[in-house]
Structures are given as C-alpha cells and as structure tokens.
Amino acid sequence: MDLVAPVVVEPLRARRCSECHSGPLERMVLEFNAPLCLDCADLGHLVFLPRGDTALTRRAREASALWAVVVRHNRRRTRYERQGLLVEEAALAGAEAACLADAEARARRRARDAVRRDAQDVQVRETLAAEIRRLFPRCPEDRVAEVAAHASQRGSGRVGRTAAGRALERGAVTAAVRASVRHVDTDYDALLMRGVPRHQARTRVAPAIEAVLRAWRG
Template sequence: MDLVVIEPLKQRHCAECRQGPLPLHLLEFNAPVCLDCADLAHLVYLPRGSAALTRRAREASSLCAVVVRFNRRRKRYERQGLLVEEAALARAESACLADADARARRRERDAVRRAAEDVRFTTSFAAEILRLFPGCPPARAREVAEHASARGSGRVGRTAAGRSLDEGAVTAAVRASVRHLDTEYDTLLMAGVARYEARARVAAVIDGVLASWSCPAH
C-alpha cells in the first residue's frame, strides 16, 4: 500500500514538532505530521508528467510516497507526483535519457494508431446516429460524433456506453447537440435561469427535433 503525502490547501502545522505552515504532510491518527518527523525528509519530489520517469524512479526507490492534492471542483484527491530517493531518481533519469529516441518513436507510432482508431470510431458513431435518426443531416451527424467522441474530452462518446455505441449514449449525444444548437438553452443559462429549469423549458423543442429526425429525410 502506498504512503500518501498531502499537499494541503490550507495552512497546517506538524502535530509533533509544531513546525509550519507545511508544504507537505502525512496524516497520522488524523493529525498532520511533517516530513522530518515522518522520516521522509530525505526524499526528493518528482512531479507528474513523465510516465516513464515516474515508473522507473518508483521501481528504483526502496521508499517512496504518492503526493496528492484535493481538487475542490471534482471533490477528490488527485496525484501530483512522487517522493523518491535521490539516487533512484538519478538512475531513472539516466535510463530515460538512454532510450529517449526509442520511446519518442514509439509515441509517434502510438499517436498514429490512436488517430486511426479515433477516425474509425467517429465514423461508426456517426453511422449509428443516422441509423437511429435517419432524418438527421449527415454533416450534422458527423459533427455530433466528432464532438462526443473527442479523445480526452470526457464526453458521452468516451464512456463505456458510448464506446459500445449504446443507444442511450448515442441519443444523449444527439440531444445535447440539439439542446445547444437548436434551442434557446444557452441563452437561458446566460440570463441566469437554473440549468434544470432551462432544460425543462427546451425539452419540447428537443423532442420535436428528434421526432422529425426519426423519420427518413425526403
């Protein structure tokens, strides 16, 4: 089990030595403890960013700790980096320099592969939109598919249901597009109308558009 070190959002003082405010601390019996008192002060900080460097430093370090910080918006702790032994970090950096070219070429190949996968998936998503809503203009179906399935967006097309072309997920993507482009929903939000009320006001318009698209275009 990983040792967890917290990067606090508020000022904290060590429960043992009273040092503070602390840039990093552990929690022991729900009380903050500084790295000196926790016998972790000899470790160095490796921020997140390089997966290869992080993996190698972690493997080479006999003692390490995960650094986390609370994200208020997402209401969860998120990893910021690692605390590792200085010698382990030096060895990891040397190893990464030695095979940097090979890893760069692999990343390029992976990027090409992912791009091809994204094109195929977007095409499949657009085809499923047109199967469910044959009256939807093909260009619009493609636009919805591209928006919903953008890699790293967290939108419905990237969920498990979206990846499996679940009817509910595909319909949700189409509804979202209609809501923003074919109704006054965004204008209502800008006017201060609550989201749920704004959705209720435009629901009939969305249903009407989807009903018209459910029939083949003539």
C-alpha cells in the same frame, strides 16, 4: 504482500510540525491527526518527483526502497489529488539515466501509438456518423459531422465512447443527436443563463427538440 506507501500532504494553510515546531511546512505527514515535518516522519532524505512523466515515475518508484505519495486537497472537487512522489535521490538519478538512454525508442513508440489512436478515432467517428445518417436521413451533413465528432471525442465519456455508443444502440445515438439539437436549435442555453432550473428548461424545449428530430427522420 501489498505495499502501503506513506502519504504526504501539501497543506493548503500554514502548519507547523507537532514535534520540532518547524514551519510553515511545505509538505507534512499526518500522524494521529497531528502534522509532522518530513524529517520527524523519517522522510526528509527523500526528493520530490512531480507527476507527469510516467516512465520516470515508474522507474524511480521501483528503484526506491522507500517512497511516498504526495497529495493535495482540491477544494472544488472535494478530494485529494496526487501531485507526485517522494523517492530516494539515488533512485531518481538512476531512473533519469535509464530514461535518457531509451528516450528515442520511447518517442518512436509514442508516435506509433498516436497514429494508431488517431486511426481508431477516425473509425469511431465515421461509424457513428453513418448511423446518425441512417436514423436521421434528413439531418444536415455539417450537423452529422459535428455530432459525431463531439460524441466520439476520446476521453470525454460522451455517448460515442460508451459501450452503448460503440455498439451503435439506437437510444445512445439518438441521445447524442438530441443533445446537439437542445444546445444548437433551441433557447435551452439562454434559459439556463437566465437562471431557469435545468429540468424545467429541458421540459420547455422538449417540444422543439422533438419537432427537429421528426423533420430529420423524414
């Protein structure tokens, strides 16, 4: 049976409990669109655990018979984002003790994982650079390195991290090089700063981009 944790909201404006009228509330539960303080929502005995420590969060959540997710609305991104958990105090204390007991082992594992990720990143970058050189043999070496590093940055979602980029599909690799030329070798960025709409700016610089790509193809 799937568990459904209560959701606690950190309000962006001052709110008062609809039952006991306490406030302003640091955290609240919405029940039928009415704010409740944690005590009235029967969550007042829980303690806040900020997000950030994955092992501590997992252990505290697993040890807590009752826990709740704490969220706050991000106006810029127009979505609610997790801030942490509310868990039982005894569960948090036990989780902290367990994390301290194996902290050294987890640190060694993180170090090994970091070394492995770095090696993977180097391989992705070098493979992408080799394909750029093949497709654009006259591309300056510093630009090859720059494009490969930018496009393959971990967690970026850029071409080098997509399935097409990892498969070294011609269109994906060319797209990465074209993007570099657009920003470095044309006045595209200056056009955007002058308020030219993106699609119009791309149309205006397209001939200059293609000229550079033809020269690099040789």
